[in-house]
Amino acid sequence: MKYNHALVLNPYVKESSAAMGFFPPTGLEYVATAMEGLVGRVSLVDMRQEPDLQNPESLIRFIESENVDLICISCNWSYYFKNVIAIINHMPKEIDLIVGGQQATDYVEELFEWCPNIGIIVRGEGEEPMQDILLDKDLGDIKGISFRSNGRIVHNPTRELAPIESLKYPNRKLRRSKYYLKNKNVVLSESGFDTILTARGCPYNCKFCTISINPLGQKRSYAARSAESIVEELKTTDARVIFMADDNFFVDHRRITRICDLIIQEKINKRFVAHARLEVAKHPKMLERAYEAGFRVMLMGIESPHDKILKQFNKGFTRKDIEESFAVLRSFPFYYHAYFIFGNIDETRDEMLYIPEFADRIGVDSISAMKLRLEKYSAMKDMIEKTPGYHYNTTGFVYSDTYDIDELGRIGKKIKKQFYTPSRLVKIFKKLKTTEIFTKEDLWRFLTRRLPLLIPRLLAREVEKKTGRTRKKLRRMLPAPKDELSKINIRKKL
Helix, strand or coil: CCCCCEEEEEECCCCCCCCCCCCCCCCHCCCCCCCCCCCCCEEEEEEEHHHCCCHHHHHHHHHHCCCCCCEEEEECCCHHHHHHHHHHHHHCCCCCEEECCCHHCCCHHHHHHHHCCCCCCEECCHHHHHHHCCCCCCHCCCCEEEECCCCCEEEECCCCCCHHCCCCCHHHHHHCCCCEEEECCCCEEECEEEEEEEEECCCCCCCCCCCCCCCCCCCCCCCEEHHHHHHHHHHCCCCEEEEEEECCCCCCCHHHHHHHHHHHHHCCCCCCEEEEHHHHHHHHHHHHHHHHHEEEEEEEECCCCCHHHHCCCCCCHHHHHHHHHHHCCCCCCCCCEEEEEEECCCCCCCCCCHHHHHHHHHHEEEEEECCCCEEEECHHHHHHHHHHCEEECCCCCEEEECCCHHEEEEHHHHHHHCCCCHHHHHHHHHHHHEEEEEEEHHHHHHHHHHHHHHHHHHHHHHHHHHHCCHHHHHHCCCCCCHHHHHHHHHHCCC
């Protein structure tokens, strides 16, 4: 074997601010599993889970003490990109270093420039290229990689994508710790959390997609695993809450019904979270079967309540379609979380602030509202550049002469404030009880740990509405409390 010990590293030390909990690095786990048997040993390290290794010096000591002779790093997300680059540059220069992931695929040339110690970048799906590298094949013959050769960068042709069923699902025994649903480092459920990828690719063509535009990337046509293989993988995880990591899990209602039938038949008692599109409303029998199998939460990309924005995004549906779909979906007891994007071209403040009202009207339980952001190869970049008064900053966030980044931030906070009223939070709490995602013990833990920190802000907001005094003025009126519980009591007296 060419290498004795490969370190496969997820270099992110925390989630993005929008993320809830720690998701296992599923894509990296697929690659690590594909490497088994081709190196003496594989160590999979998720830095988010290992505070002791988050310090660069500690990580170096680990590498030296474990005699690591190959380092593979996933550069997959745009957030904390600079931090990841710093970690890459801190790696020992005498050890071979391979980088992959979405950001590595998008920023091949830049990463080679910024990180002189990178030897190879794997573009796109990494399982087969990594196996060829470990088998010590000539780099010039390995499709799907870019590498340094005699002072220049060589980009090999794109690799044909492997059949979906040929890819081994992750070996969860490589994990060094368990994963739990968390929020701000508070464990929300001790039942365990896991992710399963049941398909790759996407049958839709939203403007967000960048893979097909990247000259060195490759968009996989939608390819789904068999229902049988998914159920077999479910048997390998003891987590009770499972996130189906597909961009849209409910693409084929016949396949989903088959998966649900097998879950019920095998008596797999878990609770599932999955991405969905409005089209699920067309298949009520599938929805009934999904609920019976344990599906409880649907994450839905609504994006906007305005037809002009939906058309810009090429979403393939209209506001009327959204309203008609949710008229059906409301009859099913799923928990619905909707994603919205604001700050779009020609979108006014009033149109942005209509998001909470629209979300309430169609009946979703919770929302995320995010500023419009472009990736390097975004199909919308050309549109932004050609629209007078619109710009994007170095991190890709779009702003305009009318609404700068700070103003959009204030609008985002107002959207959140208008939707998440005290009565809304009570409704969310009641709805979450019905999902069985959280046990009674989980909910009690949340009440005792998080709610005491949240209630003072909610009460102060209500007092602010009634008295006209700002929270800053209210705080000056109150004596300094000894603990969070006394804060609650003081505000109740108001």
